[in-house]
Amino acid sequence: MKGIGNFILGALFAAVLVFPASAAEPIRIGAIFSVTGPASFLGEPERNTAKMLEEDINKSGGILGRPVEIIVYDDETDATKAVTAVDRLIKKDKVVAVIGPSTSGNTLAIMPKVEEAKVPLVSCAAAKKIVQPVRPYVFKVVPSDILAVKKIFQHAKKAGISKIAILTASDGYGAGGREDMKELAPQMGISIVADEVYGPKDTDMTAQLTKIKGTDAQAIVCWGTNPGPAVIARNRVQLGIVTPLYMSHGVASPKFIELAGAANAEGILLPAGRLISEPQVPAGQPQKKILAAYIKEYEAKYRQPVSTFGGYAYDAIMLVVQAIRSAKSADPAAIRDALEKVRGYNATTGEFNFSEKDHNGLTEEAFVMVRITKGDWEMLK
Amino acid sequence: MTAASAFLQYVISGATVGSTYGLTALGFTVIFNTTEIINFAQGEFVMLGGMLAVFALRWGGVPLPAAVPLAVLGVTAIGVLVDRLTIRPVRGRSPITLIIITIGVSILLRGGAMLLFGKDTFPLPAFSPGGPIHLGGATLLPQSLWVGGITLLTLLAMKFFFERTLSGKAMLACACDRKAASLMGIHVESMVTLSFAFSAMVGALGGVILAPITLTSYDVGILLGLKGFAACILGGLGNPFGAVVGGVILGILESLGAGLLSSGYKDAVAFVILLALLFLRPAGLFGSSGAERV
Numbered sequence: 001m002k003g004i005g006n007f008i009l010g011a012l013f014a015a016v017l018v019f020p021a022s023a024a025e026p027i028r029i030g031a032i033f034s035v036t037g038p039a040s041f042l043g044e045p046e047r048n049t050a051k052m053l054e055e056d057i058n059k060s061g062g063i064l065g066r067p068v069e070i071i072v073y074d075d076e077t078d079a080t081k082a083v084t085a086v087d088r089l090i091k092k093d094k095v096v097a098v099i100g101p102s103t104s105g106n107t108l109a110i111m112p113k114v115e116e117a118k119v120p121l122v123s124c125a126a127a128k129k130i131v132q133p134v135r136p137y138v139f140k141v142v143p144s145d146i147l148a149v150k151k152i153f154q155h156a157k158k159a160g161i162s163k164i165a166i167l168t169a170s171d172g173y174g175a176g177g178r179e180d181m182k183e184l185a186p187q188m189g190i191s192i193v194a195d196e197v198y199g200p201k202d203t204d205m206t207a208q209l210t211k212i213k214g215t216d217a218q219a220i221v222c223w224g225t226n227p228g229p230a231v232i233a234r235n236r237v238q239l240g241i242v243t244p245l246y247m248s249h250g251v252a253s254p255k256f257i258e259l260a261g262a263a264n265a266e267g268i269l270l271p272a273g274r275l276i277s278e279p280q281v282p283a284g285q286p287q288k289k290i291l292a293a294y295i296k297e298y299e300a301k302y303r304q305p306v307s308t309f310g311g312y313a314y315d316a317i318m319l320v321v322q323a324i325r326s327a328k329s330a331d332p333a334a335i336r337d338a339l340e341k342v343r344g345y346n347a348t349t350g351e352f353n354f355s356e357k358d359h360n361g362l363t364e365e366a367f368v369m370v371r372i373t374k375g376d377w378e379m380l381k
Numbered sequence: 382m383t384a385a386s387a388f389l390q391y392v393i394s395g396a397t398v399g400s401t402y403g404l405t406a407l408g409f410t411v412i413f414n415t416t417e418i419i420n421f422a423q424g425e426f427v428m429l430g431g432m433l434a435v436f437a438l439r440w441g442g443v444p445l446p447a448a449v450p451l452a453v454l455g456v457t458a459i460g461v462l463v464d465r466l467t468i469r470p471v472r473g474r475s476p477i478t479l480i481i482i483t484i485g486v487s488i489l490l491r492g493g494a495m496l497l498f499g500k501d502t503f504p505l506p507a508f509s510p511g512g513p514i515h516l517g518g519a520t521l522l523p524q525s526l527w528v529g530g531i532t533l534l535t536l537l538a539m540k541f542f543f544e545r546t547l548s549g550k551a552m553l554a555c556a557c558d559r560k561a562a563s564l565m566g567i568h569v570e571s572m573v574t575l576s577f578a579f580s581a582m583v584g585a586l587g588g589v590i591l592a593p594i595t596l597t598s599y600d601v602g603i604l605l606g607l608k609g610f611a612a613c614i615l616g617g618l619g620n621p622f623g624a625v626v627g628g629v630i631l632g633i634l635e636s637l638g639a640g641l642l643s644s645g646y647k648d649a650v651a652f653v654i655l656l657a658l659l660f661l662r663p664a665g666l667f668g669s670s671g672a673e674r675v
Contacts, residue, residue, distance in 0.1 A: 041500070170645065197645040201604045203401070203595030206394040207639040207647075210387050227502040227596045234594075238513045238520055239390070259504050259596055 026069040027062070027330045029320060030089030031099040033124070033313070034106070037077030042102040045310030046124060047072050048302050050099065053317050056297075063324050070317070075101055082106035083113065090117045096330045097323075099316045100124050102309070104172075111138050120323075120336040122316040124309070127176070131359040137336055139359045141315040141349055143273075143366040145173075146180040148249045150364040151271040153188045155380075156219055156246070165194035165217035165243075167208055167232060169224030174200070177223030177248055193217050200228055206235045213241055225250040230259035237264045244269065249367060252276055252308070262375030271367035272377065275311045275348050280379040281368075286346045294348055311348035318347055386518025391640040392633055393516070397525045397594065399632020400532045401427075404587030405609025406616065406624035407539060408580040414543065414619055415552040415576035418479045422463065422487035424606025425494075426581045429456045430588025431597035432494055435503045445506060453585045459490075460581020464574045472570065487602065494599040505592035524593045531590050532625060535583055539621045552576055556619075615655055617668025627666065631655065 031050050034043035054070040062068055071093050073085035082101050089095045090113065097120045101107050104127035111130070114121040114137050123130050123140040130140045156164065166181050168174040178195070185192050194215045196208040209232070212220060220236075220243055222229050229251045236245055245268050247256070252272035257265045274281050278291045294314055298306045322345060323338035324330050342361065345352045350366030370377040405427055412420040433452035437443040443451060467482050508527050513520040543549040554562040555572045563569050588597065595601070612631050616623025631651055638650030658666070 038500075196639075197643075197647075198639075199648065201601070203591075203601075204394055204398045204636075207391050207636045208644045210390045210394075211640050211644070214387055227598065230502070230504075230596060238522055240513070240520060255501065259502055261504065 024062075024066040026067045027064075027324065028069045028071060028093055028095045029097050029099065029317070030086075030093060030095035031070055031072045031313070031317075032075050032082055032085045032089070032101045032106070032110070033072060034077040034102040035072075035074035037075075039077040039103050041307070042124070042309045043074065043077070045298075045307045046100065046102055046313035047074075049298065049310040049313040050317060052298065052301055053314065057321065063321055064328065064330065066330070068321075070099075071095065075106055077103060077106070079106050079109040082110050086110040086113045090114070090119055095119065096332050097122065097320045097335050099313065099320065104130065107140070111135065114138065118336075119332045120320070120339055122320060122339070124312040124316055128360075134357060134359050139319075139339055139354065139361075141312050141319065141347070141352070141360075141362075143349060143362045143364075144360055145177055145248070146184060147362060147364045148271045148367055149177065149180045149184050150188075151367040151369060152221060152246050152248075152269075153184060153190055154364070155269065155369050156190065157188060159219075159244075161218040161244075162189060163191050163193045163216055163218050165196065165212040165215060165220045166192055167196045167198065167205070167212065167220060167222045169200045169228050170197050171200045171224070173248075173250055174224045174228075181221065181223070198224070198228060198232075200224065202228065203231060204235065205232045206239060209235050209239055209241060212243075213239060217243060219244045219246060221246040221248075223248045223250070226253075226256055227259055230256055233260035233264045233268060246270060249273065252370070257372060257375050262372075265372045265375070268372045269380075270370060270372075272370045273308045273311065273349060273366065274368060275306060275308050277368060277370055277377050277379050280377070286351065287348065290346060291348055308349075315347035315349050315352070319345065319352065383518060387640065389517055390519035391636045393519050393521050393525070395633030395636030396629050397521070397528055397632070398636065399612075399629035400528045400625075401587060401591050401595070401605060401628070402608045402612040402631050403625035403628025404532055404535065404583060404591075405605050406612035406628045407535065407621055408584040408587070409609060409613045410619060410621050410624045411539070411580040411583065412576050413556070413613075415555045415572055416468075416476070416479070417556050418476045418483065419610065420577075420580060421480065421483040421606060421610075422490060423580065423584055423609060424602030424604070425487045425490040426456055426460060426584030426602075427588040427591075427605050427609075428494065428597065428599065428602035429459060429490065430585030431505065431592035431601070432498055432503070432588075432599065433585070434589045434592060435505050435597060436498060438505070439503075445508070449508075449589050452589050453582055456585030456588075457578050457582045460577040460579075460584075461574055463581070464577035468573065468577070469570060472573075487606070491599060491602060498599055500599060502596050502598040503592075504596050505589075507593040508590070522594060524590070528590050528594070531586065535586060536621060536625050539583075543621065548572075548575065611652070611655060613665075615658065615665055617665030620665070620667045623665055623667030630666075 033046040035047045050070050057068045075082035104125040107123040107125040121138050126142040128144040168178040194212045198205050222232050229247050247270040249271050281288050295306050323335045327334040327338035340354050342354045350362045352361040354361040369380040408423045433455045434448045437448035437451050507524045509523050511523050551567045552572045555569050612628035613624050616627025634651040635647050639647040
């Protein structure tokens, strides 16, 4: 009886909320994701997440009594198309905020447009150039790579390591990581005794590892995305190197373990977001509830495992929604001001604390250190 | 680790990678020897060899010893199709037209593989189990022995074919003078088809034996094609022995460049030496300098 009563009450409540809302003008939020093209592995889960959230928000009554419409454009991983899309979102669709784009290049390409139109942008891309120097209308939810470097160095210091060798890919991601490591190492009392590079398509890194083997490095830090790091993990075991190996968060997916082989990946340490190691996040952790709910809903709806990237879209949209609610206004300038005032907001990536000087709002605590043990992630305390 | 054993390791690593380039280069040589065209889809044949084996294993549930020959046969069939559908309809055109067609074919094969197999990288299990073999302070994988052995066997088979068999000589004749060969009763078109089948087979073989070491994905063919072509030029275009040796030399140069100089300039070191060599010997290391080749 009680169940039925609750149900009727709930239905009434929903009806009260939904009906006036549908009569009101919707709040339009724009999104640009690379749903197709080379970065589709980023854009697809982002689009799915956006569609899922749009439905959820409207089901629970919208924002400020108005329904939400999330307009998603696909930039096909092309900067020119991203610029066209942002023009259309701002001028034709008159959106109050823009989410995305998925890649750093496309974000950098559209930043002048949102600055000019004074519409807040919450990017789902990683480059630190997006928020450094701070531009009033540009925010991002992806932790900068230097935070992952910091997490690794903290772990290494605790293990008594002061001399490291770095092995980085010669692409944008690897070169960025190399720069960050060289910048942060002296500040943290770590010396880089070998600085080696490999091509992202190279299939054999034994030469670089042999050179590193000849130095007194106490750990190796590798910065790249698949398949390079997997080759390095294989080569390391082939050469019988026992020096600990750190990887970047760029390979924090089961694919890396599959490519390297569980035996070769054993013992590798890396920083990772909590989304992929959710089952091991302790129950009291502030993000636990959001993570579990997001994973459950996404996997049930789309029948594919969640990825960190979908989580970025989730965070970006929820931050904008939060800002509209706290500003009690859907005016772009008011949203911007409210975003800058977001403090202690827990989302899938971490706890966001935006400020005038920090439009990324995350610390190295957005990452946890994991160790690969028997082909699975083991979260380290 | 002593300097000597480090040096040995650089050479072993370089020779393994170099065999990849050599096998790709061998495929270039076969088609060049019959048609005087450079088949820029050669790298894609190598890619398809590895990818088909991976997918026969994963989707088809075929055991590895069967998946390998199956993949090689599959790619050989694709090689024949490439000739029938794209080269034969425009026969008699200048080599440059045909070369551009092969570039188109390479893009098509790469795109097709991407749609069919996805953009991920895939591993393939090693042919024989066991850990790395230690050799004077350096190590090599058992799979490297497979690579070296199969490369050598393929090379010997090719050499025998071109020098000792009628079909091989007929294929060479087609390249020297198509019209004369045809007048002598050689069915030129069959020879061209045969050369595509052969080069696809050699390429696929390379792709399959390398995948356990290097992993494979839809786009591995681009770099392999480029390096294989460089190996061909280095060894002297048209010479199977030169192609393989050129590949191995290129691999060792890269590895030594990375180990002894700077890994950042690995490719640059190899290509600067390559350019210098070609400056001194324009026909390549083993090319006959007087040959009239385009």
